[in-house]
Amino acid sequence: MPTICAVEWPDGLLPESDMWRRIRDEVDGIRPDIIVTNEMPFGAWLPKQADFDGDAARQWVNLHERALDALRDLAPAAVISSRPVLAGDRLANEAFALEGGRYEILHHKQLFPAEEGWEEEAWFAPAISGFATKKIGGVETGILLCTELMFNEKARHLGRSGAQLIAVPRAAGMNRFSWQTAGSMAAIVSGAYVVSSNRVGNAAGGPPMFGGGGFTIDPSGKVIGSTASDRPIITIEVDLAGVDTAKHEYPVYVDERHIREER
Template sequence: MVKAWSVEWPEGLLPGDAAWEEITRQFVDAENDILITNEMPFGFWQPTRRPFDVHAAREWAALHERALDTLSRLPVAAVISSRPVFTGNRLVNEGFVLIEGRYDFLHQKHYFPSEAGWEEESWFELQRPGFDVVKVAGVKVGMLICTELMFVDKARHLGKAGADLIAVPRATGVDHRMWKTAASMAGIASGACIVSSNRVGSRPGSKLVFGGRGFTVDSDGFEVSTTSAEKPSIALEIDLTLTSAAKCRYPVYVKEPDPTDSIVPTFRTAS
């Protein structure tokens, strides 16, 4: 049985620093497991204000490029994460999986908030649309990056495509209510387990605070566990018999209307 790990990693994390060495020690017995990191986990969070800062974007993308080797050396079967990739005009937020050092594309973020602290709409664009399911360490995996968790139709789509696990990297604040509600609905709608990770802490001098609290939700939509300062890494066992059975329960089995079907109006005559 494969475990999927949720984490809360510190704001400003750098590959190879003291915090990273402590993180590595948390996975010494996880060689068969899948680790889901928080959203774009390295360095300080950049899209805090408008306008788009080309110089900061280039540096942030380069940091994540350099960190791929560090991520690939974690003692787990697979690492699922996201990173900023500079496109020449803006960034894309690209989800990926690392398996034995091999980089495979998973997904690009589609939905971008636009508010103080999260001015992603002016920093990011989408170049490769789609919400697909791939096999990772024997588990069918889909990905929703942060805000995408709010769109339950995307979770349902991934469940219909066979996902056993939906990985949700986040970069969210201290109010966790909406995120946990959305994760429960995603599990209910998809019949998949939801594993989400978040960054924690703040940049010196910044009022923006990330709230940590990575969490796991089972395929019935029940929260199983949550990270904390005392326990920054938690694991959920993915039972494929349960996720398979969940695909047959309400409301996952409910068929959607066929858009090609013509709707013929009915009229009632006055009696």
């Protein structure tokens, strides 16, 4: 059965740091098939205020571009992550996979918060639309980036598209309950495993404060594990046969025909 890791990595992480070397060594000791990182995992979090800063944005883009080699060092694991990329006069939050050294675009974040600390609507706009699945590490995978997990219809769509895993990189605050609840509902409506990773702390010492709490959830909605300060990486084995069974169980099998007819 494929093994998948969720993590909580600190705000301000740099690919040349001692912290990164410790992370790399820990992943090497586990040798998972897939690792899901937190959302845009390198450098300090930028979209704290609504004023878009083009120079800072370009520096963040360049840092994540440089960090791709560090993520490739986590091989043989396939890495699922996201990074800021330039898109017109703003950024796009691009989910991607690194597998066998090859970079593949998976998704651009479509849904954004707009509040103090998370002014992403002012900083980001997708350059690619849609929610689709792709096979990564032998597992049919869909991506929901942070806020997108709160929209059950997106998880259900991915499940009906064949997703066996929904990977959820996050940069979320301290309310772990809401995120785990959303993760459980995403698993229940999709019949897929949900694996989510989150930033933790704040390198700058001010708001927002990231809450950590990466989690792994099975297709029944049961939380299997959660990261913590003394357990920043956790692993789950994905039972693909069990996913196939879950696709035929309630409520995944329920037809949406009547909803379409009402529209």
